Amino acid sequence: xxxxxxxxxxxxxxxxxxxxxxxxxxxxxxxxxxxxxxxxxxxxxxxxxxxxxxxxxxxxxxxxxxxxxxxxxxxxxxxxxxxxxxxxxxxxxxxxxxxxxxxxxxxxxxxxxxxxxxxxxxxxxxxxxxxxxxxxxxxxxxxx
Ligand code: DQA
Numbered sequence: 523x524x525x526x527x528x529x530x531x532x533x534x535x536x537x538x539x540x541x542x543x544x545x546x547x548x549x550x551x552x553x554x555x556x557x558x559x560x561x562x563x564x565x566x567x568x569x570x571x572x573x574x575x576x577x578x579x580x581x582x583x584x585x586x587x588x589x590x591x592x593x594x595x596x597x598x599x600x601x602x603x604x605x606x607x608x609x610x611x612x613x614x615x616x617x618x619x620x621x622x623x624x625x626x627x628x629x630x631x632x633x634x635x636x637x638x639x640x641x642x643x644x645x646x647x648x649x650x651x652x653x654x655x656x657x658x659x660x661x662x663x664x665x666x
Contacts, residue, residue, distance in 0.1 A: 523564070525660055526590050527556050527620075527653065528581055529571035530597030530606070536622075544622050545649045552650055557595075559654050563661040575603060578603040582609035591615040591664060600625070600635045617665040618656040621646035632652040 529549075532539055537548030548557075553569040560567030572578050576597065585592050586609075594617060599606045610617055617640070624647030625632035638644050642663060645655045 523566065524588075524590050524608045525560060525565045525567050525657070526581065526585055526592045527567055527569040527591065527595075527657075528578065528585075528597045529569070530578055530599045531573045532561075533595060534571040534573070541633060547650050552653065555650055555652055556653055556657065559657050563657060565657065567657065567660060575599060575605060577655065579605050579609040582606070586612040586614050589614045591660045592617045593620050593653060593660060594618070594637065594641070595620040595622070595653075596637050600637055601631055602636065604636060610637055613638050613640070616660050617641050618659050618663075619646075620652050620656045621643040622649050622652055623647060 534549050536544060536552055537546060549571065556569050557567050570581060592613065594610060596603065596606050610660045618635050619635065619641040643659060645659065646657060
C-alpha cells in the first residue's frame with residue numbers, strides 16, 4: 523500500500539536548519555529512514571517536501587482522490603493555514619500529524635495546531651522517531 527509523507531516549509535533543510543532544535547539528520551536521511559521502515563511495514567512510502575502552501579494543498583487533494591494514507595508535517599503551516607487544514611479534512615484514508623519537536627514546549631504561537639482536529643492523531647517531540655511512530659500508527663490504522 524502506498525503512503526505519502528508530506529513535509530511543509532523549511533523541512534527540506536533538515537540537518538542544517540537549527541540542529542539544536544531539529545537534530546543533525548539530513549532531509550535525505552529522513553527520506554531513507556521513512557522508506558526503510560515503510561519496507562519493513564509493507565508500505566510503499568513516498569516522501570515529499572515543499573515550501574509552497576498551494577503545492578501542499580494539491581498533494582492533499584491527490585491523497586484524498588486516491589485514498590492514500592498520509593503522515594503530514596505541515597511545518598509552520600500547522601499554526602495558521604486553514605487552507606492546509608481544509609485540504610487535510612477531505613482525507614479519505616488515515617492521516618497522522620507529525621512534528622520533530624514538541625511544539626507545546628516551545629513558543630506560544632506553536633501551541634495551536636489548526637490541523638490537529640482533522641488528523642487521526644499527532645506524534646510530536648521524538649525527532650525523526652516521530653515519523654517512525656507515525657508510520658507505525660498508519661500501519662496499525664490500515665490493519666484495523
Ligand atoms: C515543526 C514544528 C513547527 O512549529 C515548525 O514551524 C516547523 C517544524 C516540527 O516538525 O517540529 O517547521 O513542524
